[in-house]
Amino acid sequence: MNTLRQIIAVTAVNLRAIPSRLGSSMVIVIGIAGVVGVLVALLSMAAGFKATLAGTGTHERAIVLRGGSTDELGSVITREQAAIITDTPGIARDADGTPQAIAEFYLLTDVAKPGADTPSNVVVRGTRVDVGRVRPEFRIVAGRMFTPGVREVVVGRAVAAQFETLRIGNTVDVRDGPWTIVGVFETGGDVHESELWVDAGALETASRRTAYNSVTVRLESAAAFATFKDALTTDPRMVVSAQREPDYYASRSEQLHLLIRILGYTVAVIMGIGAVFGALNVMYAAVATRAVEIATLRALGFGGLPVVVSVMIESLLLALAGGLVGAVVAYVFFNGYTVNTLNFQTFSQVAFAFRVTPELIRQGLAWALTMGLIGGLFPAIRAARLPIVEALRTG
Amino acid sequence: MAQTVVSLRGVSKRYTRGRQTIEVLHNLDLDIDKGDFLALMGPSGSGKTTLLNLIGGLDRPSAGELRVGDARLDQMSSAQLTRWRAQHVGFVFQFYNLLPVLSAERNVELPLLLTPLSAAERMKRVRIALQIVGLADRGKHKPAELSGGQAQRVAIARAIVADPTLLVCDEPTGDLDRKTADEVLGLLQLLNREHGKTIVMVTHDPKAAEFATHTLHLDKGRLVEQAAHA
Numbered sequence: 001m002n003t004l005r006q007i008i009a010v011t012a013v014n015l016r017a018i019p020s021r022l023g024s025s026m027v028i029v030i031g032i033a034g035v036v037g038v039l040v041a042l043l044s045m046a047a048g049f050k051a052t053l054a055g056t057g058t059h060e061r062a063i064v065l066r067g068g069s070t071d072e073l074g075s076v077i078t079r080e081q082a083a084i085i086t087d088t089p090g091i092a093r094d095a096d097g098t099p100q101a102i103a104e105f106y107l108l109t110d111v112a113k114p115g116a117d118t119p120s121n122v123v124v125r126g127t128r129v130d131v132g133r134v135r136p137e138f139r140i141v142a143g144r145m146f147t148p149g150v151r152e153v154v155v156g157r158a159v160a161a162q163f164e165t166l167r168i169g170n171t172v173d174v175r176d177g178p179w180t181i182v183g184v185f186e187t188g189g190d191v192h193e194s195e196l197w198v199d200a201g202a203l204e205t206a207s208r209r210t211a212y213n214s215v216t217v218r219l220e221s222a223a224a225f226a227t228f229k230d231a232l233t234t235d236p237r238m239v240v241s242a243q244r245e246p247d248y249y250a251s252r253s254e255q256l257h258l259l260i261r262i263l264g265y266t267v268a269v270i271m272g273i274g275a276v277f278g279a280l281n282v283m284y285a286a287v288a289t290r291a292v293e294i295a296t297l298r299a300l301g302f303g304g305l306p307v308v309v310s311v312m313i314e315s316l317l318l319a320l321a322g323g324l325v326g327a328v329v330a331y332v333f334f335n336g337y338t339v340n341t342l343n344f345q346t347f348s349q350v351a352f353a354f355r356v357t358p359e360l361i362r363q364g365l366a367w368a369l370t371m372g373l374i375g376g377l378f379p380a381i382r383a384a385r386l387p388i389v390e391a392l393r394t395g
Numbered sequence: 396m397a398q399t400v401v402s403l404r405g406v407s408k409r410y411t412r413g414r415q416t417i418e419v420l421h422n423l424d425l426d427i428d429k430g431d432f433l434a435l436m437g438p439s440g441s442g443k444t445t446l447l448n449l450i451g452g453l454d455r456p457s458a459g460e461l462r463v464g465d466a467r468l469d470q471m472s473s474a475q476l477t478r479w480r481a482q483h484v485g486f487v488f489q490f491y492n493l494l495p496v497l498s499a500e501r502n503v504e505l506p507l508l509l510t511p512l513s514a515a516e517r518m519k520r521v522r523i524a525l526q527i528v529g530l531a532d533r534g535k536h537k538p539a540e541l542s543g544g545q546a547q548r549v550a551i552a553r554a555i556v557a558d559p560t561l562l563v564c565d566e567p568t569g570d571l572d573r574k575t576a577d578e579v580l581g582l583l584q585l586l587n588r589e590h591g592k593t594i595v596m597v598t599h600d601p602k603a604a605e606f607a608t609h610t611l612h613l614d615k616g617r618l619v620e621q622a623a624h625a
């Protein structure tokens with residue numbers, strides 16, 4: 001109890017002196033705000049990217065690729081295989097008994113980006129006009145759907161926002177010459193909104209392809225996935241793999257997600273070292289200017305521990321203030337900020353929004369407190385070890 | 396028969412700086428009785444502050460026996476000394492050493508934070524201490540709003556508020572003009588005479604020494620003379 005009272009008293013004295021050393025105290029606040037701001041911004045980028053990909057698909061849908069393929073681009077599904085897959089047990093059916101399955105082409109095309117030297121890769125998905133049977137979230141938000149057999153394109157909302165050239169009425173080179181853009185679609189904010197959708201039949205002719213890249217099926221229920229997968233993988237006529245959609249998209253986001261996070265932590269560690277040195281400097285200086293005060297308190301009978309704790313509290317509070325400033329700045333400037341990035345696995349464009357989540361803010365504040373802890377600890381120990389007699393002489 | 400409060404037997408203090416060891420106090424024997432007001436004089440560098448710091452439990456002797464009250468200070472750890480100081484010594488410094496961010500009242504209260512007293516009891520004692528030094532009306536003032544003499548009187552209130560065994564003052568009037576110094580010395584004399592405080596005071600000023608009951612001279616770390624006033 002006595003120690004607690006001492007801690008409160010010494011801390012109150014310290015904190016009241018902050019206004020008289022406001023400038024140097026701000027070094028801690030601003031330094032740590034910078035680290036936390038950058039860290040939270042970069043991690044929110046990783047989180048947003050992952051959320052966009054992981055938010056694609058539902059557990060009631062599965063995607064079938066060639067066995068061993070990690071993504072649609074490297075996968076080949078022949079017509080015969082597609083027919084067998086479509087007939088597998090576990091797939092939901094329309095009232096008339098038609099399986100809710102869709103075989104699609106997946107390829108990349110160059111789209112010029114204003115102001116950029118090199119064109120960007122954009123995904124082209126060869127699908128069917130009745131794609132809504134398998135992806136009910138699909139909705140035309142401007143213009144109209146493409147016409148089967150015609151070289152027409154509907155563009156995802158996100159990719160339309162990123163490329164000025166992708167306007168209704170414009171043309172885009174998909175394969176074998178220009179295709180006309182006739183509509184804009186959305187799919188609930190998932191990764192498909194970064195794609196161009198065309199009629200599979202028209203694309204087949206233009207690209208002279210004979211095999212599909214993937215088959216996407218709607219399951220009778222989420223639980224029917226096991227039945228579906230077992231039936232497919234034990235079929236001796238082909239080697240294919242089936243994944244639930246969210247698992248598939250989450251795995252595709254992993255590499256870039258990891259890369260951004262590593263980048264974020266690396267930058268934060270480097271900046272953090274700088275901020276910790278700044279904090280150490282400021283706190284050492286604070287202890288030095290208060291040496292006589294500390295020595296006086298120690299002479300009066302105050303213990304070393306309250307001195308240590310009070311210096312730590314001061315450093316932690318300044319760090320926490322910095323952390324909050326950094327997190328708020330990151331939130332205000334980056335939350336919801338939409339960017340385009342390359343998905344390194346497919347080298348195609350994916351548009352996503354930064355997400356400053358409560359978890360990231362917690363993480364940022366934990367970093368701030370860690371920096372404050374390190375920055376305060378050594379000065380605090382020095383303060384407690386201060387030779388009382390010598391400090392009093394200098395007074 | 397007078398009761399001995401401070402007793403030194405063969406006390407030496409050495410400082411080691413690098414390879415060099417200098418002995419600042421040589422083999423001192425000294426007794427201070429309860430109720431004494433001792434003035435310690437001597438040239439600069441003679442070891443007055445060093446001796447005072449030993450008696451006040453801020454530092455430990457290199458050799459010899461040092462008792463204050465029932466405590467053997469030479470045998471205590473620094474944590475024990477810290478606790479001992481809180482209960483038994485009041486310090487008065489040349490430059491007052493008040494905490495600038497705290498009001499006079501809060502400065503005086505500091506030593507009481509080391510006791511189990513309640514906030515109300517603490518405030519009561521703070522008021523009494525400020526009354527004794529004649530500053531009952533200055534409790535809310537910050538040190539910067541006080542004159543040198545007032546600040547030193549607040550420091551004296553802080554030194555006596557926890558009713559210590561011993562008051563230890565290092566040149567308490569070294570920074571004050573004659574008139575103010577005499578007032579502060581008069582206050583110390585009052586504390587000694589009326590309140591029975593045992594006081595050890597270092598001073599350069601022979602006039603200040605006249606307020607004491609005894610004067611002791613230090614020269615190059617040795618006690619050279621002991622004279623009693625009236």
Ligand SMILES: Nc1ncnc2c1ncn2[C@@H]1O[C@H](COP(=O)(O)OP(=O)(O)OP(=O)(O)O)[C@@H](O)[C@H]1O
Pocket residue numbers: 390410411412417419437438439440441442443444445446
């Ligand atoms: N920490 C230390 N290390 C080495 N030498 C010291 C230390 N502290 C004091 N001294 C030396 O001890 C001697 C006595 O110092 P002290 O401060 O006790 O003198 P003083 O009588 O109080 O002098 P003044 O009247 O100037 O205050 C001086 O020579 C001083 O340089």
Ligand SMILES: [Mg+2]
Pocket residue numbers: 443444445565
């Ligand atoms: Mg001295």
